[in-house]
Amino acid sequence: MEIKEYINIKPFSSLKVGGQFRYFSVISKIEDLKEAINFAKEKNVKIFVLGGGSNIVFSDGIIDVLALKIEMKGFAVVLESDGYTDIKVGAGEIWDEVVSRTVDMGLSGIESLSAIPGTVGASPVQNIGAYGSEIKDTVTEVEVYEITTGKIFNIENKDCRFGYRDSVFKNEARGRYIIANVIYRLTKSNPSIPKYPDVLKYFEEREIYGPTLSQIREAIIFIRRNKLPNPNEIPNVGSFFKNPIVQNGVADNIKRDFPNAKFFALDDGFTKVPAGWLIENAGLKGKVFGNVSVYDKNALVLVNSGEATSEDVVNARNEIVKVVKEKFGITLEQEPEIV
Numbered sequence: 001m002e003i004k005e006y007i008n009i010k011p012f013s014s015l016k017v018g019g020q021f022r023y024f025s026v027i028s029k030i031e032d033l034k035e036a037i038n039f040a041k042e043k044n045v046k047i048f049v050l051g052g053g054s055n056i057v058f059s060d061g062i063i064d065v066l067a068l069k070i071e072m073k074g075f076a077v078v079l080e081s082d083g084y085t086d087i088k089v090g091a092g093e094i095w096d097e098v099v100s101r102t103v104d105m106g107l108s109g110i111e112s113l114s115a116i117p118g119t120v121g122a123s124p125v126q127n128i129g130a131y132g133s134e135i136k137d138t139v140t141e142v143e144v145y146e147i148t149t150g151k152i153f154n155i156e157n158k159d160c161r162f163g164y165r166d167s168v169f170k171n172e173a174r175g176r177y178i179i180a181n182v183i184y185r186l187t188k189s190n191p192s193i194p195k196y197p198d199v200l201k202y203f204e205e206r207e208i209y210g211p212t213l214s215q216i217r218e219a220i221i222f223i224r225r226n227k228l229p230n231p232n233e234i235p236n237v238g239s240f241f242k243n244p245i246v247q248n249g250v251a252d253n254i255k256r257d258f259p260n261a262k263f264f265a266l267d268d269g270f271t272k273v274p275a276g277w278l279i280e281n282a283g284l285k286g287k288v289f290g291n292v293s294v295y296d297k298n299a300l301v302l303v304n305s306g307e308a309t310s311e312d313v314v315n316a317r318n319e320i321v322k323v324v325k326e327k328f329g330i331t332l333e334q335e336p337e338i339v
């Protein structure tokens, strides 16, 4: 295991911002963690666990951490029954390659999460979700390495405290564990079409009824390609803001002026308002803030024109939050983490 110093962050960031990691190491097997953690203790720096860097805004300057780029691999069937298959997957596997593999195996459960960038280890951290699916519906257990004790054990789904783009790993257990493997339970039953207008339209137009798993995966990839910029071409971190959940009264007030707006009523008197809708209707879609702009095809995404610093991103974010607050009285919350 090699520990490098002053490593440029940009190649590890899908938004292509950030300065340097003070220390950096690639972890390809769990046995390397002990040595890396001891090194961090000696140097008195914190550990930062890095997957694909697709949900992080890295700060400019030197970040005084030991960044561990997790590349622990592995894919194994660990339980098989008539109705389902459990697979155990290494944290360093590329998420979309795993989706592709499970679709080829005829296993359903994560096909709607096709084409989400990043690694398996990050999938439970923010409970990745898209088109009505969330990872919390398939994760049975998360195998972790506890940084302070070096113990390896499994955390059950219920103890992961999954919520909307949220889990225990972002809250109480933040910085405590390195996720080594994730166990998913996938079914052998026929898949159902995600009940999302874009997906339904895709199949209607093609007159496909009862699509196969592969056809659902293809549909999701096709739809996402038209909505989200490819980070390899246009640096971004996907959705920059969470969809705010507000009291019905707040949503009703907005609907008075925008009767055609599509909001989603939840239980207990709350409504989920699409953040992209708020940004677009605050007149910010395509708006350029120097080196950062609101993507012109999807107002939920901020893109780096190439030269942006982390400070530029934060300034653009602050301006968007301010304008949306003034117009609609709702405070947007950022989705990616700032490190």
Ligand SMILES: Cc1cc2nc3c(=O)[nH]c(=O)nc-3n(C[C@H](O)[C@H](O)[C@H](O)COP(=O)(O)OP(=O)(O)OC[C@H]3O[C@@H](n4cnc5c(N)ncnc54)[C@H](O)[C@@H]3O)c2cc1C
Pocket: 014, 048, 049, 050, 051, 052, 053, 054, 055, 056, 070, 091, 116, 117, 118, 119, 120, 121, 122, 123, 125, 126, 127, 128, 129, 130, 177, 178, 179, 180, 228, 229, 230, 231, 236, 237, 238, 239, 337
């Ligand atoms: C174009 C685009 C589209 C996207 N679409 C979606 C979408 O539809 N739905 C969605 O939910 N997200 C989406 N995202 C966000 C992102 O892809 C996911 O959050 C993804 O899970 C991040 O994976 P990563 O490996 O890049 O994690 P990173 O960005 O490297 O890390 C994210 C967090 O997880 C932690 N972490 C990573 N690996 C581990 C580990 N092994 N152990 C412990 N902690 C770990 C990190 O410390 C950090 O806190 C999108 C991003 C982009 C760029």
